[in-house]
Amino acid sequence: MQNKYKEFLASERGESIYDIDVRIKNFNGKLFEFIETPSHGFLIVPASSIYYNLAKKIRSADHYGYIMPGIAVFLEEDCQAGAFISKLPAA
Numbered sequence: 115m116q117n118k119y120k121e122f123l124a125s126e127r128g129e130s131i132y133d134i135d136v137r138i139k140n141f142n143g144k145l146f147e148f149i150e151t152p153s154h155g156f157l158i159v160p161a162s163s164i165y166y167n168l169a170k171k172i173r174s175a176d177h178y179g180y181i182m183p184g185i186a187v188f189l190e191e192d193c194q195a196g197a198f199i200s201k202l203p204a205a
Contacts, residue, residue, distance in 0.1 A: 119149055119158060122182050127151055142202040148191075155191035156180070157198065165202065172197050 116136045124131040129151050139148040139157075144165075147158040159169035161184050169187035173179040175197075178190040189195045 115160070116147070118182075119147070119186065119188075123149060123151060123156070123180065123188065126180055127153075129153070141199045142204060144202060149188065155195075156188040157191065157195040159187045159189065159198070161185055165198070168201060169198055172201075 117131075119136060120131045120134045123129070124134055133152045135150045136158075137148050137150070138145050141157070147160075149156050149158055156179060159165055163169070166187065169189055170181065172194050173181060173187050173189060176194070178192070179194050180188040182188075189198050
């Protein structure tokens with residue numbers, strides 16, 4: 115799935131897929147993929163996550179992140195990811 119995420123963001127942002135990195139990060143005891151482009155980072159919440167609807171709601175408040183409908187929400191690192199993490203229950 116990481117390649118689909120990379121291809122999607124490269125297309126949306128006009129960046130090279132080869133300059134995009136995906137890592138696993140721990141947020142409040144929960145593991146999420148985090149994607150870094152040359153200019154920005156995004157927390158990825160897949161549609162299979164119980165937190166997908168929360169991520170969609172946070173993303174809809176502003177449009178700095180991205181949505182792959184039915185696949186994943188990409189929350190931008192500056193505000194959206196922090197708002198999302200603050201709403202996660204403690205592990």
